[in-house]
Amino acid sequence: MSNPVLISDTIPQSDVVPLTGRVGAEIKGICLGGDLSDATIGSINQLLLKHKVIFFRDQEHLDDAGQELFARRLGDLVPHPTQGAAAGxxxxxxLxxxxxxxxxxxxxxxxxxxxxxPKFSVLRGVVIPAAxxxxxxxxxxxxxxxxxEPLKLLADNLWAVHSNAYDYAAVRPRATAEEKKHFEEVFTSTIYETEHPVVRVHPETGERSLLLGNFVQRLVGLSKSDSAKLYEVFQSYVTAPENTVRWRWKAGDVAIWDNRATQHYAVNDYGDQHRVVRRATIDGDVPLSVDGRRSVTRIKTAKPAAKAA
Ligand SMILES: O=C(O)CCC(=O)C(=O)O
Ligand SMILES: [Fe+2]
Structure with missing residues (x-):
């Protein structure tokens, strides 16, 4: 029997199934855990850099501890800055x-x-709707x-202000009282404003990527209205179907993405069916612009604690 072509030291090419022409691959034949060899972890890192998001079916053996033991092999774990981490x-x-x-x-x-x-997120499907x-x-x-080319040049020279304190009611007009309370009291318990370049140079691949998404408030030096128009132009390239992959979850699946080279969107089409996914998160570094400048946090302000009733 001839040896299968190796994409890396340990994962044969035949176990890597690209899901679209541009993004996403399913990786077969791996049991995720903290005990994987350094070579396999290295391969997973390489596959992430190449495919941006990778998927593993049949990882039901993982609980929170197992998920973190595995995720820990990809870097340092980091709690969410305002929502913290689940007990223990x-x-x-x-989610x-x-x-x-x-x-x-x-x-x-x-x-x-x-x-x-964060540089990587590791998401495990726990309760998944039937459809x-x-x-x-x-x-x-x-x-x-x-x-x-002219839009690349424009993007290369723009910076954006990202904040967790966005206009929640404008974005989610049908939010429940509980969702609003969570946003006010937990998600924005500390308010951050950070300036990032609109084009980030990836620290491992050197690739340029658009750094936008729903935390963007405005573009630096531009009016709110000009910012919104330009944002739509650039973001439309992010959401173009050609640049996306859609994953149909089963319980026990694990998705890992390179958070430095992706955006994502959880499709909210399942009504009141129950859905639970749990994320382990790996610390990242401060982005670099094409002209060698680093992102800067301008505001970090803890809100006064709500008065006890
Ligand atoms: O619910 C999902 O599928 C994704 C949730 C999400 O945005 C995340 O885990 O970062
Ligand atoms: Fe997310």
Whole structure:
């Protein structure tokens, strides 16, 4: 028998199934855990850099602890800056459709309201609706590359202000009272404003990608209205179907994405069916612009604690 072509030291090419022409691959034949060899972890890192989001079916053996033992091999775990981590974990964020903040139905890159936002997110499907509840990812490097040259030049020179304190009612007009309370009291318990370049140079691949998403408030030096128009132009390349992949979840699936080169959107089409996914998060570094400048956090202000009734 001939040896299968190796994409890396340990994962044969035949176990890597690209899901679209530009983004996403399913990886077969791997049992995720903290005990994987350094070579396999290295391969997973390489596959992430190439495909931007990778998927593993049949990982039901993982609980929060197992998920974090594995995720820990990809870097340092980091709790969400305002929502913290689930009890007994270093970074686990519970996204439960029946709770405030549990439906991430906006295009975003995780936690871009801070400067050194996460590099990888590791998401485990726990309770998945019979129909609906897919997640869509976009390759923001492919989005940048598909811009016409004059728009690349414009994007290269723009910066954006990202904040967690956005106009929640404008974005989610039908939010429940519980969702509003979660946004006011937990999600924005500390308010951040960070300036990032609209084009980030990836620290491992050197690739340029668009750094936008729903935490963007405005473009630096531009009016709110000009910012909104230009934002729409650039973001339309991120959400173009050609740059995306859509994953139909089963319980026990794990998705890992390179948060430095993607945006994602959790499709909110499953009504009151229950959906739970749990995320481990890996610390990132401060983005670099094409002209060598770093992102800067301008505001970090804790809100006064709500008065006891
Ligand atoms: O619910 C999902 O599928 C994605 C949630 C999300 O945005 C995240 O885990 O960062
Ligand atoms: Fe997210």
């Amino acid at each position: 974990t270093a970074s686990i964020l519970n 439960d459709s029946s709770r405030g903040g549990g439906r991430a139905d906006q295009w975003h890159t995780d936690v871009t309201f801070v400067d050194a936002y 609906g509840g897919d997640t869509i990812w976009s390759n923001t490097h492919a989005a940048y590359e598909s811009l016409p």
